[in-house]
């Protein structure tokens with residue numbers, strides 16, 4: 148089946164798209180932080196979460212969630228096959244191509260090792276008459292929502308990379324041909340933009356915690372600081388994961404560029 152020709156938006160528009168994902172990410176994080184985490188929920192490298200995801204992703208795949216160009220990638224299913232460049236389709240600058248790299252293993256590791264420790268609430272907004280706070284399904288449900296948002300956000304790096312390549316073909320081609328990963332990382336990095344992303348995340352986090360507190364939610368005193376710290380940690384990991392997806396995407400052009408010249 149022929150895949151569609153999908154041009155990518157310009158950098159300013161993509162940054163708006165990335166900005167629009169910050170509030171939903173921090174919203175899901177806020178909800179997740181306010182649920183009790185049952186002991187051993189993530190034992191065996193998150194095997195329980197992974198089997199929860201597998202069922203959900205199998206259903207999501209059948210409704211097309213991970214189709215070509217959606218920029219949504221599953222954690223538990225085989226990756227979408229990459230595009231193969233041909234003489235009639237040499238991946239012209241500005242056109243999206245599907246590469247083989249997935250940032251999801253890095254996202255899973257970071258989630259389990261770095262983010263889960265923030266999820267230490269002793270109270271839950273679910274009310275059970277038997278006073279139990281046991282609710283692994285509700286927890287996994289938010290984990291799955293959050294992971295899908297993080298993955299989508301990071302994999303938008305593929306179109307960031309394409310648009311950066313298209314606007315700087317000469318310079319990037321040199322780095323790609325030299326397989327200069329460090330040079331490519333330097334070329335795609337914009338520390339001013341990163342600072343803006345972190346500042347916006349921080350504003351959103353304080354907005355969400357203020358909202359919950361003003362709405363009269365009964366919250367542990369540490370909620371505000373936990374959400375702030377988790378948000379900062381999250382975005383300081385997500386931006387490097389996004390950057391790595393960008394670098395891998397342009398590196399993938401190597402074969403084509405070497406063949407062309």
Ligand SMILES: O=C(O)C(=O)C[C@]1(C(=O)O)C=C[C@@H](O)C=C1
Nearest residue numbers: 307336337340341344386389390
């Ligand atoms: O906006 C960009 O230029 C991006 O490449 C995206 C992003 C990010 O993840 O937000 C990643 C790397 C850059 O250093 C700045 C920001």
